[in-house]
Amino acid sequence: QVNLLQSGAALVKPGASVKLSCKASGYTFTDYYIHWVKQSHGKSLEWIGYINPNSGYTNYNEKFKSKATLTVDKSTNTAYMELSRLTSEDSATYYCTRSWLRGWGQGVMVTVSS
């Protein structure tokens, strides 16, 4: 079955960057897009963008264009999201999910604090 395993929680300082990972298994990695979604504490969900693992093509929510960078490593079936110039507004849980929002990672909590 579809399994998306995300990296562990991160505590990062303001102004720094963090790179989150999402390792896929149980299906052909290059056949489905990987989406990233943000959930601030106790709030709803925000779509950050998606990447086509086969071509590397990306599509971002305008709000996150200068914040997030999506990449993949096809050799390890892993998708990455790097978040830059972190502020307290970036503290949240981040999920990866497959095309059609079918199959979600367990989420990773990012805390931005000095």
Added chain:
Amino acid sequence: DVVLTQTPPTLSATIGQSVSISCRSSQSLLHSNGNTYLHWLLQRPGQSPQLLIYLVSRLESGVPNRFSGSGSGTDFTLKISGVEAEDLGVYYCVQGTHAYTFGAGTKLELK
């Protein structure tokens, strides 16, 4: 940006009761290819969201048939025919016709 308005924000139900959640879009979600990319998710407490319904009314594999979706254009409804304890959590509608946006969620709790 497309705004999805979910009502009610909170729903109290007894086990066995049937309930409905509304999701209204600020724009038509009918895509030029004929599909309407409106889906429903459930996020149980402490868990990741999971897909329940896709393309308005198609039941995701493994999801009980007490869940059903309907609607078109800008108005959509999720119905649960006979709430069970495992159904408690937050329900989100999400559209994928114009990029992706999520509704604010409807929390289903026990009365």
